[in-house]
Structure formats: structure tokens, C-alpha cells
Amino acid sequence: MTKMSENTVNIKDPVLSIRNLSVSYEKGRYAVKDVSVDIKRNAVTAIMGPSGCGKSTLLRAINRMHELYENIETEGKLILNGKDITDMPTIQLRRMAGMVFQRPNPFPTMSIYDNVIAGYKLNGMRLKRKERDDIVERSLRDVTLWEEVKDSLHKKGTFLSGGQQQRLCIARALAFDPEVILLDEPTSALDPVATAKVEDLLVKLKEQYSIIMVTHNMAQAARISDYSMFMYLGELVEYDKTKNMFTKPRDRRTEEYLTGKFG
Amino acid sequence: MEVATQIKNTNLRRRSIKDKSVKILVVVLSLITISPIVLIIYELIAKGYRQLSLDFIIKTPPDTFEAMTALNNGEIIPGGIVNGITGTLIMVIMASIIAIPVGVVTGIYLYENPGKTLANITRNISDILQGIPSIVLGLIAYIWIVKPITNGYSALAGSVSLAIMMLPMIIRSTEETLKMIPQSIKEAALALGVPYYKVILKVLIPTGFSGLLTGILLGISRILGETAPLMLTALGSSMINLDITKPTSAVPLMIWEFYNDPNMVDLIWSSSLLLMIMVLGLNLVSKRIAARTK
Numbered sequence: 001m002t003k004m005s006e007n008t009v010n011i012k013d014p015v016l017s018i019r020n021l022s023v024s025y026e027k028g029r030y031a032v033k034d035v036s037v038d039i040k041r042n043a044v045t046a047i048m049g050p051s052g053c054g055k056s057t058l059l060r061a062i063n064r065m066h067e068l069y070e071n072i073e074t075e076g077k078l079i080l081n082g083k084d085i086t087d088m089p090t091i092q093l094r095r096m097a098g099m100v101f102q103r104p105n106p107f108p109t110m111s112i113y114d115n116v117i118a119g120y121k122l123n124g125m126r127l128k129r130k131e132r133d134d135i136v137e138r139s140l141r142d143v144t145l146w147e148e149v150k151d152s153l154h155k156k157g158t159f160l161s162g163g164q165q166q167r168l169c170i171a172r173a174l175a176f177d178p179e180v181i182l183l184d185e186p187t188s189a190l191d192p193v194a195t196a197k198v199e200d201l202l203v204k205l206k207e208q209y210s211i212i213m214v215t216h217n218m219a220q221a222a223r224i225s226d227y228s229m230f231m232y233l234g235e236l237v238e239y240d241k242t243k244n245m246f247t248k249p250r251d252r253r254t255e256e257y258l259t260g261k262f263g
Numbered sequence: 264m265e266v267a268t269q270i271k272n273t274n275l276r277r278r279s280i281k282d283k284s285v286k287i288l289v290v291v292l293s294l295i296t297i298s299p300i301v302l303i304i305y306e307l308i309a310k311g312y313r314q315l316s317l318d319f320i321i322k323t324p325p326d327t328f329e330a331m332t333a334l335n336n337g338e339i340i341p342g343g344i345v346n347g348i349t350g351t352l353i354m355v356i357m358a359s360i361i362a363i364p365v366g367v368v369t370g371i372y373l374y375e376n377p378g379k380t381l382a383n384i385t386r387n388i389s390d391i392l393q394g395i396p397s398i399v400l401g402l403i404a405y406i407w408i409v410k411p412i413t414n415g416y417s418a419l420a421g422s423v424s425l426a427i428m429m430l431p432m433i434i435r436s437t438e439e440t441l442k443m444i445p446q447s448i449k450e451a452a453l454a455l456g457v458p459y460y461k462v463i464l465k466v467l468i469p470t471g472f473s474g475l476l477t478g479i480l481l482g483i484s485r486i487l488g489e490t491a492p493l494m495l496t497a498l499g500s501s502m503i504n505l506d507i508t509k510p511t512s513a514v515p516l517m518i519w520e521f522y523n524d525p526n527m528v529d530l531i532w533s534s535s536l537l538l539m540i541m542v543l544g545l546n547l548v549s550k551r552i553a554a555r556t557k
Contacts, residue, residue: 065454094456101454105447109469119455122465169451176455 009227009240014038015179015210016062021076023057023066031057033234034076039180039227044202044211046225046242048218050262054234055214059182062212063097064090081179091123098173100183104165106157106172113153116140116171139171142208143201163194167201174209181205183213187220199224218258222246230254307539311532319343319533323502324517330526340529346503347517347534350418353505354497354513355483357422362429363479369430370437371463386438393431400424401492409496418504418511421497425489429482436478440471473552480549484542490515514538 016039023032032054039045047055060066062078064085078085085093106115116136120127127135136153140146145167149160157168166186173181183202187195202211203224215221221228221242228242230251238245238254249255256262318341325333325342333340369385376382404424413419444467452466453459468475490513493499498510499520518534521527 063454065450068450068453089456091456091458094454099454101447101450103445103447105445105451107448107451107466107470109466109472118452119457122452122455122457122461124461172451172455 009038011038011040013041015041015081016212017077017079018058018062019077019079021058021061021078022074023054023061024073025069026071027073030054030234032061035231035236036076037229037236037239039210039212041210042206042208043226044206044213044224045227045229046221047212047214047229047231048216048221048257049229049231049237050257051216053231055229055231056184058231059184059212059214060099062180062182063094063099065099095119095176096179098176098178098181100166100169100173100181100186102185103189104162104169106160106165106168108156108158110157111154112140112149112157112160112168115157115168116175118172119176135175139174140168142174142205143167143171144197144204145171161194163190163197166190166194166198170198170201170205174205178209180210180212183211185214185216188216195220230257232257304539307532307536310529311534311536313339314530314533315536316343320348320537321345324521324527324530326501327524327526330524330530334526334529340527344512344514344517344530344534344537346500346512347514348537349503349505350497350500350511350516351487351513353507353511354418354421354425354493355486357418357507358425358429358486359479359483361422361426362433362482366430366433366482367437367468367475370434371441371467373434373438374441375463386434389431389434392427393435396491397424397428397489398491398495400427401495403427404492405495413508415508416496416498416510418497418507418509421493421511421513422507424492424496425486428486428489428492432482432485433478436481437471437475440474440478441467443474444470473555477549477553480545480552484545484549487542487545488515488538490519494519514541 018035018037018039021032021035022030024030035058047058049055057066061074062080062085066072066074080093080096106112107118110118113136114121116139117127117132120132120135137146137150140149145164148164149155149168152159157165160168166189170181170183170186186202187198190198199220202213205211206226213221213225225242228238228240228245229236230238230245230249230253232253238249238251240250245254246258249258320343322341322343323346324344325340329342330340369389373382373386401424404420404427408420408423409416448466448470449462452462457466493513493516497513497516499512499516500510501512504511514534515538518531518538521530521534
């Protein structure tokens with residue numbers, strides 16, 4: 001465990017504390033192995049690593065989306081904003097931890113407006129019209145989509161371009177006013193211009209939210225993240241300020257990954 | 264060099280001849296394929312259009328004597344097939360009420376549990392069900408409903424046999440439709456904390472609605488023309504019958520009855536035409552729905 005403590009950056013008042021988290025899909029085969037880490041509030045934290053290193057599983061464990069898979073076993077503790085999430089009702093947890101996926105996935109049957117408040121609608125939470133309008137406008141403004149779509153709020157969300165759709169999906173997650181936003185390679189299906197927009201947006205959003213992002217793209221992590229994790233074979237190899245990790249990685253595996261020797 | 268070009272040219276000519284003949288062959292074969300449907304529609308319209316009138320869909324059929332008199336006087340046979348139309352509607356609606364909920368729920372179950380033994384068994388049984396001759400389903404409904412429950416031929420028994428016919432089609436189309444919905448849509452809903460049953464009811468079913476509807480409409484158009492099972496269950500009736508425990512007529516049953524009565528043979532063309540219009544109409548509607556949402 002000495003190695004772990006070496007990795008752990010000293011973060012005060014973390015938004016999320018992960019303690020000895022292990023996730024296995026079958027007995028004895030760990031996707032995530034004994035990860036302990038504190039995530040800084042109002043910052044962008046990137047999770048990097050080669051395919052199959054467990055970074056997506058780690059991200060999904062934060063809002064317990066990984067429980068969808070069968071035979072999953074989870075050990076360890078996750079404390080989100082001071083609350084243990086292990087036995088929290090998923091609706092409550094997922095309001096606190098919004099998620100954005102690799103491919104934009106707006107609900108095809110819903111309008112842009114309904115997509116933004118889908119979380120309320122689908123959970124049967126009734127809102128007054130005014131409240132609803134406010135949430136939709138605030139969320140769309142937050143993702144800088146408001147000006148582009150304010151005249152077509154009742155068109156289907158699937159009419160938007162890929163980048164706009166992805167920002168709509170971020171707005172959908174923001175509508176719940178979450179503590180953290182979890183992004184699973186949010187720009188890997190987007191073109192460079194749309195990618196740049198989403199990146200700018202994330203940097204702006206960290207003023208209000210804490211952002212955890214899985215990325216395959218090292219340059220992207222270097223551009224927008226404040227902290228970086230490097231995972232390999234389910235283990236957290238290194239966790240540091242992004243600047244430190246990219247300039248002087250402490251672990252040989254991190255260095256090899258960052259310099260393109262594997263991954 | 265010249266020789267080479269020559270060889271090239273002859274090759275080209277041979278190729279273009281080949282190409283043209285294949286193209287012609289394809290067109291001819293396509294024409295042969297569509298000719299039956301064109302001929303069927305032509306025959307039905309040519310022989311049946313005279314009978315088609317308002318009377319035909321609001322009146323009960325004539326008795327043999329009336330029909331014979333009309334035939335002898337060279338007039339159009341009076342009366343219509345309203346009892347068959349109402350019977351068909353009643354039985355198709357009842358069959359749908361039975362088959363749609365059961366089929367859709369089963370389809371959802373199969374989609375959600377692709378690898379489970381029970382799901383595999385259910386899927387195989389559903390496939391087998393699709394291959395069972397319809398007359399056998401009529402026999403089964405006879406044994407289950409006609410004898411013990413309605414104590415005689417009935418619309419209810421007819422509906423049950425039709426429902427069993429519809430069931431596998433609805434199960435299959437529900438499962439296939441849900442499978443086509445990207446997993447990411449489901450994840451989006453779950454990531455918003457939506458409970459599983461609501462994800463199915465409020466996201467998956469609305470997203471796949473057109474597919475489900477297409478499957479249901481095709482199922483209905485299939486049972487609209489079913490005759491064999493109804494002979495053993497609904498039997499037929501010369502009057503409008505709204506009591507589901509009593510014998511009831513249906514359009515295909517009436518065609519069969521007209522066929523057996525030399526004086527009424529003329530009526531089979533118009534009845535068949537009407538049935539064709541219903542089936543084709545449903546097919547077109549379901550095609551439209553499927554195309555609109557793609």
C-alpha cells in the first residue's frame with residue numbers, strides 16, 4: 001500500500017473519495033483492482049489507459065451503472081459528497097452523478113425540450129411549467145446550445161448534428177444539477193470542430209461542476225484536465241496533477257504509455 | 264499494341280452483350296414475380312365489381328331462392344355480407360386483445376433475457392407455433408372452448424384460434440424491434456436513474472413503437488383471411504351476431520359458403536375483393552408506418 005499512498009495526491013474536501021474499490025466480472029478476474037483515489041471539486045479529472053484497463057468500469061462504478069452487467073461483484077467504498085453511495089437508491093445517486101456516453105444518445109422519440117428534462121419526465125417527477133422552462137433554458141445555456149436551438153425546442157433531438165446532440169446529452173445530465181459529471185470518451189464519435197466545442201464547454205463547466213472523464217486521447221487529457229489518472233490492467237498506476245504527469249511521470253508504465261510505446 | 268486493343272474490344276463487346284442479356288433476364292423474372300398479384304387483382308375486380316355497392320356491406324346475404332330468382336332474371340344478386348364483416352371485426356379485435364398483450368410482454372421477456380434457458384425454450388416454441396397448420400389450431404380451440412365453455416360453436420372459440428396464430432408473429436416482431444434499438448438509448452435512461460420497468464414502458468416501447476405496430480398489423484392481416492380454424496370454431500351464421508358465445512360468420516367463411524351454393528357463386532368474387540382490399544390496406548398502412556420512422 002505504500003505505492004498507493006505515493007500515488008494519492010493530497011486533495012482537501014474531495015467531491016468523491018474512492019476507497020479500495022475492486023470490481024470483478026467473474027470470480028477472481030478483476031476489471032478494477034483496489035483503487036483508492038480522491039477527486040478534486042470543480043476540476044476536470046481524466047482517466048487514461050489502454051483499452052480494457054478498467055477505466056470505463058471505474059467510471060461506471062461511480063454511478064453504479066456497472067451493476068447492469070450480470071455476476072458483477074464490487075468491493076470497497078465510494079463516498080460522494082460525504083455520502084456512501086453503496087446502498088443509495090439509484091435514482092438519487094444518478095441525480096448526483098450525471099453520465100454522458102461515447103456516442104450521443106438523445107431519446108429519438110423526444111423533442112429537444114423533452115430530452116433536457118427527460119430525467120424528471122421519465123421518473124414521473126412533476127414540475128410546474130415555469131420550473132421546467134427554467135431548467136431547460138439554464139441547462140441549454142450551460143452547454144452553449146441555447147442560442148442554436150431556442151427556436152426549435154420542439155423539434156426532435158435527433159435532427160441536431162452529432163456535436164449538438166452530444167451537448168444536448170450533457171444538458172440532459174446537467175438538468176439534475178449533479179455533483180459530478182461522468183463522461184465516457186465523450187468526443188470519440190465527434191469531428192474535430194465539435195470536439196473542440198465540447199472541450200471548451202467542459203473547461204467552462206468545471207466552475208460549477210466536478211468533471212470526471214475517460215479518454216483515449218492523451219492530447220485531450222493534456223489540454224483540458226487538471227488531474228490525471230493512469231490505469232493499467234485494472235490498477236491505478238499513477239494519479240497526479242496533469243501537468244506533473246505529462247512532464248515527469250513517476251512510473252515507467254505511465255511514461256511508456258504517454259510516449260506511445262504501447263496503448 | 265493493335266492486337267491488344269482488338270482483343271480488348273472483342274472482350275468489351277462480349278461483356279456488354281452479357282450485361283444486357285442479364286439485365287433483360289432480371290426484368291423478365293421480376294415481371295413474372297409480380298404477375299400473379301396483378302392477375303389476382305384484375306380477376307377479382309373484373310368479376311366482383313358489379314356486386315360491390317353500399318348494400319353489399321350493410322345487408323345480410325340472400326337465401327338461395329332469392330339468389331336463384333335474381334340469377335334467372337339476369338339481375339345482380341341482392342344482399343351483402345354485413346354479418347361476415349361484423350363477425351370478422353369482432354373476432355379480429357378479440358384475438359388482438361388476447362394476443363397483443365401476451366405477445367408484446369413475451370417479446371420483451373425474450374429481449375431482456377436472451378441467454379436464459381426458459382427464454383430459449385419460449386423462442387423455439389413460438390417458432391414451432393408459427394409452423395402449426397391453422398386447422399390444427401382450430402381443432403385445439405374446438406376442444407378447449409367450443410365443447411367445454413361455450414357449449415357450441417362461437418366467436419370466442421374463433422378468436423382464440425386466431426389469437427394463437429397471431430401470437431408468434433407478435434412475439435417475434437416485438438423481440439426483433441427491441442433488438443434494433445441501440446443499447447445506448449437504454450443506458451441513457453438508466454443513467455438518469457429511471458427504474459427498469461419504466462425504461463421499458465417509457466423509452467423502449469415508444470422508441471420501437473412503429474416496429475411493434477407494423478408487426479401487429481401484419482399479424483392482423485394474416486388472420487383476416489384465415490378460414491380453416493374458423494370452420495371448426497365460429498362455424499358461420501346467416502345473421503349479424505354480436506354474442507361472442509354464439510356461432511358467428513366471417514368474410515372468408517362466407518366465401519366458402521358461397522362457393523358451396525351454385526346460386527350464390529357470383530358473390531365469392533366481390534367478397535374476395537373486399538377481403539383483399541382489407542388485407543392490402545393493412546399491409547400498405549404498416550409499410551407506411553415502417554417507412555415513416557426509418
